Amino acid sequence: MNAVGIKPLPGFATLRDGYLPGNAKARSVLRITAADGLQQAVRVDVNATGNGKAKLIRLNQMGKSTVACHLSKILTQMGKLTYILDGDNLRHGLNSDLSFKAEDRAENIRRVGEVAKLFSDAGVICIACLISPYRRDREACRKILPNGDFIEVFMDVPLGVCESRDPKGLYKLARAGKIKGFTGIDDPYEPPVNCEITLKCDNGIYASPSAMAEKVICYLEYNGYLQA
Numbered sequence: 001m002n003a004v005g006i007k008p009l010p011g012f013a014t015l016r017d018g019y020l021p022g023n024a025k026a027r028s029v030l031r032i033t034a035a036d037g038l039q040q041a042v043r044v045d046v047n048a049t050g051n052g053k054a055k056l057i058r059l060n061q062m063g064k065s066t067v068a069c070h071l072s073k074i075l076t077q078m079g080k081l082t083y084i085l086d087g088d089n090l091r092h093g094l095n096s097d098l099s100f101k102a103e104d105r106a107e108n109i110r111r112v113g114e115v116a117k118l119f120s121d122a123g124v125i126c127i128a129c130l131i132s133p134y135r136r137d138r139e140a141c142r143k144i145l146p147n148g149d150f151i152e153v154f155m156d157v158p159l160g161v162c163e164s165r166d167p168k169g170l171y172k173l174a175r176a177g178k179i180k181g182f183t184g185i186d187d188p189y190e191p192p193v194n195c196e197i198t199l200k201c202d203n204g205i206y207a208s209p210s211a212m213a214e215k216v217i218c219y220l221e222y223n224g225y226l227q228a
């Protein structure tokens with residue numbers, strides 16, 4: 001158990017223990033650290049990472065973007081290329097024609113899956129943070145990616161905690177009936193039954209976003225996803 005309460009998987013230290021992953025090439029790590037930013041990291045030459053694989057990583061529920069940023073930063077420091085596909089942002093561009101009706105959420109998730117597949121082909125680890133509240137849509141998305149390339153991360157955060165954060169005030173509007181079909185209020189969220197990773201609280205205490213990201217890294221390391 002380290003200082004942030006994560007039990008490392010057998011044979012793995014977490015990054016906070018000062019562990020430099022054996023497969024991270026010093027040249028790549030230095031170069032990408034110097035770039036110091038997620039978008040800049042994406043511009044780094046693919047060959048510099050030595051990473052031939054890419055994965056779609058889904059994060060559910062509140063705190064998605066925050067954990068995704070930490071995850072991307074850690075992966076970048078390890079010499080990997082990453083790109084974050086954030087549902088909230090994509091709905092301003094690629095998916096601006098879609099509503100929050102069930103069929104439009106399905107199309108939203110399908111498009112993000114297809115985009116993630118393209119990133120994957122280019123050797124970039126794609127971190128997709130979408131609510132994707134319905135199981136059937138997540139399973140359809142899993143099928144878009146090659147077998148084993150879709151890693152589902154469930155952020156098991158109770159509605160009350162999400163609602164207490166509410167930085168955009170959307171829960172308040174939903175409770176007041178000013179937004180209809182809001183996930184968790186008057187639209188369902190179906191928790192996964194077969195996700196690869198669950199991030200939740202321990203003894204009522206939530207891990208920090210960076211600790212959650214480290215847990216994902218441990219999973220990826222342990223299962224050989226980050227080998228050069």
Ligand SMILES: Nc1ncnc2c1ncn2[C@@H]1O[C@H](COP(=O)(O)OS(=O)(=O)O)[C@@H](OP(=O)(O)O)[C@H]1O
Nearest residue numbers: 087088100105108129130131132133180181182183
């Ligand atoms: N009705 C309704 N239900 C849920 N969410 C809503 C809704 N209306 C707007 N928003 C904002 O849209 C963000 C979620 O978009 P997603 O593309 O991830 O949703 S979905 O996967 O298609 O369900 C989500 O942003 P995040 O909080 O960053 O997830 C909300 O701010």
Ligand SMILES: Nc1ncnc2c1ncn2[C@@H]1O[C@H](COP(=O)(O)OP(=O)(O)O)[C@@H](O)[C@H]1O
Nearest residue numbers: 061062063064065066067165167206207208209
């Ligand atoms: N582990 C955490 N502990 C406390 N607050 C958090 C945590 N993760 C995220 N937050 C805060 O919760 C709010 C929502 O986080 P965000 O990452 O934008 O969620 P999402 O992308 O799921 O909507 C933000 O104000 C963020 O700072």
